Amino acid sequence: MGTSATDRDILIIGGGVFGAAVAYDLARNGLGERVLLLERLQPAAGATSRAAALVTQVRDKPDQMVLAQQTLRTITELEQVYDEDIGRHTVGALHVAPTSHLHVLQARADLAAAHGIACTWLSHTDALARAPWLAPSSFDHAVLFPDDCYVEPYLFATALLRAACAQGVQVEAAEATHILVEDLCIQGVGLADCRRLPARTVVNAAGAWANLLSAPLGLPLPMAPVRSQYWITEPSPLFPRDGAIVLMPAVRAYARPEVGALLFGMRERQQQVADPRTLPADLTGFVFDTRDADGWGNLTDGADELAPYFPALNTLGIAHYLTGPSNYTPDGQLVVGAAPHVKGLFVASGCNGSGISFAGGVGRLVGELVRGTPPFVNPLPCAPGRRGHFDPFAADFLAACAAARASKTSG
Ligand SMILES: Cc1cc2nc3c(=O)[nH]c(=O)nc-3n(C[C@H](O)[C@H](O)[C@H](O)COP(=O)(O)OP(=O)(O)OC[C@H]3O[C@@H](n4cnc5c(N)ncnc54)[C@H](O)[C@@H]3O)c2cc1C
16 A cells, blocks of 8 residues: 555655755655655746756865766666656867966866866867857867766656656645744644644755745755856857857856757856745746846846857847746855754755756765765765854845855856
8 A cells, every 4th residue: 555645754845856856865765655745836847947957077166076976877877777868968068268277177177087077188179079159269278078968957857756756755736834843853844735744854955945944943044046047049050969068167158059059158247146035936937137137238248258259149149048046155065964953854955056967966965864874975064054043034145145156167
């Protein structure tokens, strides 16, 4: 006989890529029948389905590289064991820079070597063959990480959930309104329809809204939803479908193929942060800055830096603009692990704009902590309680999170 929802003592709040990855890890380790995942909209309806979905492994923080490496293993497992197609394009990430920024490429190549990540320096000609839209004069050096890829983020999250459900996890359309705690122990979750679901373990994977559930428990999470955005050009023969992901660290821009067009993001002059209390549950039509709802102002602001790399930017039309929230943290670390003082409460969040790259690793890490097995990566730097008591909705804290996006350098 199957397990009913109320028998399930592990509740995951949020069906984005993080919640799905935690469910997947618990299921593949035999706990599927104990897990109920609550999602108030549809799976992947939040930040996940809006992602550019680059999966890049080289990061400023070595622990985060380990998480991203695990994501590639998870994706391979979904493809090979569960026969899932998540739209992976292993086109490699090409990092290009002028000589003034050669040290940045060298540092990334060194990090890759230290972590066993494939990496190869390319000639100018070979680099241009992978990205014919690049201006030849815009870079002197190019290094390729051939195993990096991009995926279809909706398919990635839903494939994780399908595999989890095949091993006993149950998904329910329900909104959690509060987490129930008594004597410093998790008791369950209260729902918008007034039900109370008892549980011994709760994983808060509610994305940009996670602080609304955690802060009332005296556990403010050190993160805030900051605007991520990108643009997609009209199609052009300049953009081969198997072209590489391109990272341009000197101008903090990135690009990747998008079915015959180019998807690109770049350094913004102005970051935008939202107070989670005013962020709508349904992001359809949501923009951070209503004065620049189509992103045109930001595009024209930043175009002078990007155009020397991508001259066709000045003549091609823009077909799409996409924006959504990513949880940034002032220290650039994730917000993942056990809550201090509340037994049975865990958090999977704080993606810093790279949650697709980290999802497999975050799912495994939180799964290990819930299961009480030794974690495969040190969880201390991303501990949810590391900032102590503070107001996660205060204007100066929100500004510090926005500033963290301004200094992000990894892909
Ligand atoms: C424009 C953009 C581009 C990006 N590009 C990349 C990229 O190239 N590479 C990369 O690695 N990452 C990228 N990201 C980041 C990535 O999308 C996020 O890190 C990731 O999706 C976060 O997943 P999540 O599960 O934490 O959040 P979400 O996907 O937002 O999931 C949270 C879920 O919780 C649900 N929820 C919230 N509150 C409740 C509640 N009370 N009860 C029930 N359910 C609830 C929501 O409905 C939502 O479905 C990008 C993000 C954006 C916005």
